Amino acid sequence: xxxxxxxxxxxxxxxxxxxxxxxxxxxxxxxxxxxxxxxxxxxxxxxxxxxxxxxxxxxxxxxxxxxxxxxxxxxxxxxxxxxxxxxxxxxxxxxxxxxxxxxxxxxxxxxxxxxxxxxxxxxxxxxxxxxxxxxxxxxxxxxxxxxxxxxxxxxxxxxxxxxxxxxxxxxxxxxxxxxxxxxxxxxxxxxxxxxxxxxxxxxxxxxxxxxxxxxxxxxxxxxxxxxxxxxxxxxxxxxxxxxxxxxxxxxxxxxxxxxxxxxxxxxxxxxxxxxxxxxxxxxxxxxxxxxxxxxxxxxxxxxxxxxxxxxxxxxxxxxxxxxxxxxxxxxxxxxxxxxxxxxxxxxxxxxxxxxxxxxxxxxxxxxxxxxxxxxxxxxxxx
Ligand SMILES: Cc1ncc(COP(=O)(O)O)c(C=O)c1O
Numbered sequence: 001x002x003x004x005x006x007x008x009x010x011x012x013x014x015x016x017x018x019x020x021x022x023x024x025x026x027x028x029x030x031x032x033x034x035x036x037x038x039x040x041x042x043x044x045x046x047x048x049x050x051x052x053x054x055x056x057x058x059x060x061x062x063x064x065x066x067x068x069x070x071x072x073x074x075x076x077x078x079x080x081x082x083x084x085x086x087x088x089x090x091x092x093x094x095x096x097x098x099x100x101x102x103x104x105x106x107x108x109x110x111x112x113x114x115x116x117x118x119x120x121x122x123x124x125x126x127x128x129x130x131x132x133x134x135x136x137x138x139x140x141x142x143x144x145x146x147x148x149x150x151x152x153x154x155x156x157x158x159x160x161x162x163x164x165x166x167x168x169x170x171x172x173x174x175x176x177x178x179x180x181x182x183x184x185x186x187x188x189x190x191x192x193x194x195x196x197x198x199x200x201x202x203x204x205x206x207x208x209x210x211x212x213x214x215x216x217x218x219x220x221x222x223x224x225x226x227x228x229x230x231x232x233x234x235x236x237x238x239x240x241x242x243x244x245x246x247x248x249x250x251x252x253x254x255x256x257x258x259x260x261x262x263x264x265x266x267x268x269x270x271x272x273x274x275x276x277x278x279x280x281x282x283x284x285x286x287x288x289x290x291x292x293x294x295x296x297x298x299x300x301x302x303x304x305x306x307x308x309x310x311x312x313x314x315x316x317x318x319x320x321x322x323x324x325x326x327x328x329x330x331x332x333x334x335x336x337x338x339x340x341x342x343x344x345x346x347x348x349x350x351x352x353x354x355x356x357x358x359x360x361x362x363x364x365x366x367x368x369x370x371x372x373x374x375x376x377x378x379x380x381x382x
Contacts, residue, residue: 012339019046022361024344033369034344035355040178040210040320043237044282045358051240051278058274065270067263073273077246080280081234083219086251091244091268095209095235096124098245099172101262102231103128105249106170106203109256113147114168118154120349122179123172123207132172155185157192164196170203170231171196175221178210181349182315182322187225194227203230203253209245213237214283214359216318217293224317240279244272292318292359295366302370307378312351321355322348323377333382343372 014026022045024034037043044051058073065071078089090101103115117123117132124130127146130139134151148167152159154177164171171193177183197204206229211221213234218224220232230253235245243266249257266272282288296318303314303323310329315322325331331347338345348354357369 021045021047022358022365030342032339032342032344033365033372035357035369036344036346037237037356037358038241039236039346040215040356041236041239042241043213043215043359044240044279045360048240048282048360050282051275054274054278055242055271058271061270063269063271064266066265067268071268071270071273073270073277074268077268077273077276077280078248080277080284081246081248083284085228087248088251088254090247090249090257090262091273092235092247092264093243093266093269093272094124094245095207095233096126096129096245097264097267098209098233098235098247099123099129099132099205099207100126101247102172102205102233102249103132103170104262105231105247105253105257106205108261109253110169110201110203112167112169114150114165115148116150116152116160116163116168116171118173118177119151120154120177120180120183121172121174121207122177123174124209154183155189157189157196160193160196164200164202168200168202170205172205172207174207174211175225176211176216176317176320177349178320178354179348181324181352182320182354183349184315184317185225190225190227194229197230205229206232208232209235211320213279214289214292214318215320215356217296218289218318219280219283221317238279239272239275242272242275244269244276246276288359295319295359295361295363298363299366302366303373305370306374310377310380319355319357319359319361323353323355323373324349325351325353325377327351329377329380334376334380337376337380337382338372341372341375343369 016024017027018025024032081089123132131146131149175185206222208220231249233247238244310326312324312326331351335345346354
């Protein structure tokens with residue numbers, strides 16, 4: 001059948017048409033345990049009753065107003081994102097846009113142009129975010145990219161010490177590289193990067209698009225690194241499936257993002273804000289985050305019971321899990337076979353199986369997932 005879509009995605013041949021909690025149903029009647037959460041988006045599961053009511057209630061009041069009027073919901077979400085610290089928020093609709101805003105703010109505030117990012121990282125597909133994403137397959141054919149982006153090795157401090165200079169505006173980093181293969185940053189390295197930025201008046205941008213909103217066991221991953229970013233970005237799970245992004249920066253940066261300096265029609269839309277406010281309220285007022293840490297321990301413990309015949313390394317934090325496979329087993333084949341036995345999973349980086357289950361999953365569901373992983377990873381049929 002002819003498709004009227006640009007073929008930018010490699011799609012499976014079925015459609016997910018329904019979801020409840022950790023479970024998804026396709027148009028052919030198959031049920032799956034979903035360890036993708038729509039690539040780290042539906043962190044609170046499908047059809048969460050409080051999120052659903054927040055959206056429906058707001059939909060019955062007003063869907064959209066422009067940013068030319070007061071918006072109490074934006075204020076509420078920004079206050080939750082600040083979490084008692086001197087952070088201000090700018091709202092948009094995606095992770096790439098949040099990083100784009102961060103890059104623009106960093107250049108404008110510092111009056112410098114160089115942005116440093118790290119090999120294997122992923123920050124999005126818009127020109128600025130893509131220019132910070134040093135992956136050949138992502139940048140190919142789109143040159144010229146935005147100038148003054150410099151790429152350095154991840155988890156290695158000497159090159160950064162050498163590179164930081166009078167024209168460096170910002171360093172942008174993922175604390176666990178998500179698309180890059182679930183590769184965690186070393187805590188000492190992150191602290192050294194933070195210190196170097198501080199000593200050289202360079203802004204530190206933490207990209208929390210995939211790691212944020214409870215994914216690693218704290219609201220944002222940076223909380224576990226004993227650092228304070230100048231800017232952090234959020235999207236994906238902030239709206240649990242409703243498109244929303246946020247660029248959150250220190251109050252000292254306020255003067256560079258004055259009236260007319262940046263903006264977008266849908267940023268902070270009432271529907272998005274009603275949902276984000278409910279997501280953050282759940283994260284900040286329930287035991288969910290401590291439960292994530294507990295479930296994480298259980299998950300990683302159970303993963304070690306899988307026969308490691310085809311496993312090179314298991315990495316991650318919280319419920320952000322990467323299983324790097326040996327070359328003898330191709331991750332795409334594993335994903336297909338897991339789909340056949342009813343478990344949805346993702347790939348990332350080099351031959352790495354990526355698991356991003358909803359944070360609300362139960363231990364019993366972890367057990368079901370582990371049984372399916374065992375079935376395929378111990379006895380692949382291909
Ligand atoms: C770390 C990180 N940054 C940015 C993005 C881009 O977000 P979006 O796809 O919403 O533009 C992603 C998406 O996967 C991501 O994982």
